[in-house]
Amino acid sequence: MLIGYARTSTLEQMAGLEAQTEALKAVGCEKVWIEQTSSVAKRQELETAIDYCREGDVFVVTKLDRLARSVRHLGELVERLDSKAVGLRILDLGLDTTNATGKLMLNVLGSVAQFEREMMLERQREGIAKAKAEGRYKGRKPTAQAKADDVLGLLRSGHTKRSVAGKLGISERSVYRVAKLAG
Template sequence: MTMELVGYARVSTTDQDLTHQVEVLTAAGCRKIFSEKVSGTKKEGRQAFDECLDYMRDGDTLVVTRIDRLSRSLRDLQNLVYDLEQKNIKLRATEQAIDTASASGKAFLDMLGVFAEFETNLRQERQREGIAQAKQQGKYKGRKPTARAKTVEAIELVRAGFTRDSVAKQLNIGKASVYRILKTYRLQNPDDILPGERSARKIATLLIELRVENNTKYVRGKSKVRTDIENEWNWSFDMEKPDPKGNNYILRVPYETEKELYELVDELNRDAAYAAEMRYCYIELDVVHQETGKIWN
């Protein structure tokens, strides 16, 4: 059986083209190259990459210019390399000293696991510190039931012409809570058009990958955490989950300014982190703004 070098090239949607990567992979001996323009925050949803993996056989080598073409998450990269190893597929990066067929490549696999665990621990620490800091600064609202209790006040303020941002500040609730209240009100009162409902507000399409893990092997709360977060998102915004069993979501979020959008994404992250903390879990959240390619992780 002839072992083949198979190339994979990727640029984000904001990059110019794939020419350089394809040229490098061709020079490296790849006669079959799969390429695409898509965000690299997650493996799911990358059609060309899936086709590449399906094409490869026992003994083949996957060639990329840099390993960040495969993933921006060490944990995802570790899982991918493990899957390749199980299929006896090697990995090589032309611009980095990475070749899993060599002794140094095997050492790379061992170190990858160490750094993936380190990355996870850092995320957990940042999650805890972020919540603590937000609480200290009075910016963290949590998932308080009082937000729903302020529905009447919120609607009246919007009707009086106050912006969504101003309503959130006056009632001391999160912006996402204001959108939740308005979404519910629109469903219950479709003929009542509130001020700003037909304004030049923009809709951001957010592509989200949510990973939930238990803090220890003795904790079993991650499925409940995911359900809590999904319910919150579905109540607040227009949410889709392409694969009911997957980790990927599409949220359509209304906003007026870039600052407001950034704050909303930050609030989504904090609320999800809080939901995880309550059940002794932690989350990893990657968000891509489909229209601009902006990435939060």
């Protein structure tokens, strides 16, 4: 059985999520788990999808960066899949770990992807440092604080912190922070 997993980092990336889902279904995935969360956050749907896999299944993602955040994480996921006798297929790379060549290529490409991400982060840090030195860097606009009145109003009307976060499109942690600052 082909089992698919699609992920985007933010809610604004709906088109990307739909494109991944369509691609997974087009190759024959019978079950597809969908998730909208950062790669560093807890990914419950990924865990559920891997737990669902059985011997002989193939776990399918559209791109390597939708699955793993580092070579180490990729290795851990591949080890878990291997222990269940489940293959891994990455569509955009034409990679399939059900053979030795696919496993080798996965390790090489995983290393290249991690290197690319580290280089991007390094360039980003350099750009931020330069902008700060020139007095042009202001940082990210605090979106949750701008919605503090709405947060407090919903909390007073009996909504849970989780539902407030969902309604306002902010993190649950931000709701707690606003509530704590308000006393």
